[in-house]
Amino acid sequence: MDAELVREIAQPLSGDANDFGKLLELIGDARFVLLGEATHGSHEFYSERAAITRRLIAEKDFSILAIEADWPDSSRVHRYVRGATVDANADKALSGFRRFPTWMWRNTVVVEFVEWLRDFNKSIEPKRAPVGFYGMDLYSLHASIEAVLKYLDKVDPDSAKRARLRYSCFDHFSRNPQEYGYATTAGAIESCEDAVVEQLVELQQKAAEFLRRDGEVAAEELFFAEQNARLVKDSERYYRAMFRGRASSWNLRDRHMVETIENLVAHLDGGRQPKAIVWAHNSHLGDARATEMSHYGEMNVGQLIRERFGDEAVLIGFSTYHGTVTAATDWGAPAERKNVRPALRGSYEDLFHETGLSRFWIDLRGA
Template sequence: MKTHYYRATFTLLIFLISFNVQAQKKSLMEEEKTYLKKFIYPLKSVEPGYPETSDLNVFDKLIGDSKIVALGEVSHGSSEIYKMKDRLVRYLVPNKNFSIFSLEASMPESYMMNEYTMSGKGDPKAFLDEMGFWTWQTEEMLSIINWIKKYNETSSHQVQFTGFDMLFTNGATEEIKKICTANNFSQNDAAQISEIFAQSNGKSKKTDITGSQKETLNTLLENLKVSSQKIKDEKERNWFLQNLRIIEQNIDKSAMKRDLYMAQNIEWIISQNPDFRMIISAHNGHINSYKGKMGEYLKRDLKNDYVTFGFAFYSGNYTAFDRKSKTTGPFPAQTAYEGTAEYLLNSLDIPIFILDLKSLKKENNEAARWITRDEIKFRRAGSTVVPEEFQKTNIAADFDYLIFIKESTHSRLLIK
């Protein structure tokens, strides 16, 4: 019995060691590089104003007739990633009839920006500030916004600027008050909601609602839902109810539920725009198909109408918040090292490219097992500085395509 036990244990140990070595692939052989390049589309530039767009024609094939293209980001603070998104917006809107740009930012505050992009009303920097998070208060985001505004000035094909997050409640309560006034409703319920959130630090992402306050809020929200029945304009009524829903989501939000609620908010935007084609801009960690993430819910409901492009870079720096120094600014990124996906992709010596993970996964060739089936270390940086940026990820399971950029520089914060 002991002999069988030791043999089984030894076999399992050898398997685990070989699996670990395989998962931590350190380099690509020439034949592996040759095979991988069959699924690569080089891109000429990340610059939004790059005069030639022939390299972007491949998006016609990759996207097809899909209704939503989700553009990720491995960091909220990479200038090159946002420039690439800007370049893609400028291509997809006029060439593929995309009509909505939707950002991982608070929903009501983002819709305020729509006033600027549609009619030129207001100050875009002020609207970005209202969104409450430094990640969007950058020159790169302002460039996307100003291009959409300029496009809307001369085109009959209008592009909406929207958002789908629920981290803040100020914008929602202000919209509710505004609609109450327009319809001669009492503002008492909305004012009480504002007061409760003000007491509970409602201006920050962290909202500490007591059980008693939650009961009061639910009562006030139900009162306002009853009042909504008197709003004659259907579009205004739907927007009123959606702002109530943003508050409900904020009260109930958590790390997992946030992704569910963002997916629900995107589906609300879709319900209001039946002839839509939408570009989503959010972190890789939200657009992906991992269980419980926003992308999983959208993929489940929209199937082939939802296409994802993850982003990666090899080295450089990015803008982030440092918890130790309590400052936001440029910080060096970890250069991708042996055993990371970015290290292997960089060895192809192509500075910017799209990797077709969908086709690669379909072929299921052993030469690409490290990215199609195995978990491999892949950069995950958000809005804050972290001690270790690389975590094991099944990249091909998460995204349809991956856009690789060799060098990242920090996004440029707008000066207030």
């Protein structure tokens, strides 16, 4: 592939409403559209991704948006876009995103999109499923524990007591789960694995009882509680795996993301299979088999979704030759605007830069 060929097949982007018409034609009847980003802090990636997402929702009936964020924080936004919250606006609904880097989801593009999504859900016909906003990451160990306990306190106080006893296994540590992971890996303490698995199993075993008693109206609350319990189980494994090597923890994390997407699809399947949009970094959503990740034994969401769903999945990445990014010098440090270095010689970004086209999209499958 050379710059001349890219110019011939590139689809220029002008910023108008028709920019992505041909992209939607390419997506066709796909049920999974994965929309990446090259950084967690560049406005253009977020803006274009939101524009594509609006059209997928409005024109192709996508009803699931799963993002690279924690389930409990995203659940608050989910309630807001469904009109089931006391939050006054999108900014307030997003205020639960406190984990670094906060600008990843608490930014102007996401605020505007969340307001649009709430308005969209208000305007749809009753027969159409409203769109949900969900987190698929697994960092929220303690927040998810609190969510499980809150649910059980409401529906089954005796089960809540047993859950507190099981989850008390983590009480010897601060709110930093990495301390737990290090201590278990070093052999200083026994892991909490059995306790968190037992809790998930009990919740699943009681699901039918809760539904019979509380009715289908309570099905979503139960699903959210189960998902939090699954997250606790996977998060516990993840923090232990952190100290065994990158590939082990990375694969656990991306498997959890895919399982979350599959759980959502199964939960919301009412005869007409729901369709899902995924927002995450390119490193999660590209196909790992086409990158050096596979050489290190790493897999990712893009690979797993493509393996399981084939042509029903479309993977879309974003990149740039240079620009700016909101980032921090150290983990937990204040946000700064930093320059993105020009792309490496011989990279795809370098090739695209040689075309002289400032903004475009290209179908690499046929290139």
